[in-house]
Amino acid sequence: MHITCPHCLHKAHITSSNDLNDEKTISDLYCICLNPDCAGRFVMQLAFQRWLAPPAISIVQLAANLLNTLSKAEREALLQGLPPG
Incomplete structure (x- = not known):
């Protein structure tokens, strides 16, 4: 996964990471910028939104249920x- 620093865009x-719910669909991601001139530390949130195609x-x-x-x-x-009939 590619994470971009919100300050310098590197x-x-x-x-x-820290899961925020039991379903593990929302997580806090603890990050550090790899740009040595920035080196900012920040938290981003990752969340499942929807299926484009179900598994x-x-x-x-x-x-089977039907x-x-x-x-x-x-x-x-x-x-x-x-x-049927």
Whole structure:
């Protein structure tokens, strides 16, 4: 991951992090600027925002959950390519 110093806009190094929630979707990143003329230390926040494409395992799990809600006859009809009914 590339971090930029907000003061001088040079590269910065993450020295440590601190998760702010149990889901580990929000973290504080403790950073130091690699520009020797700046050497600023700062904290940036990293947060998960949204999925652009869900992980494949989620899609498979979703399909399995949906199939489990169908009756045996509906599942058989689905596998044969027929509308359930």
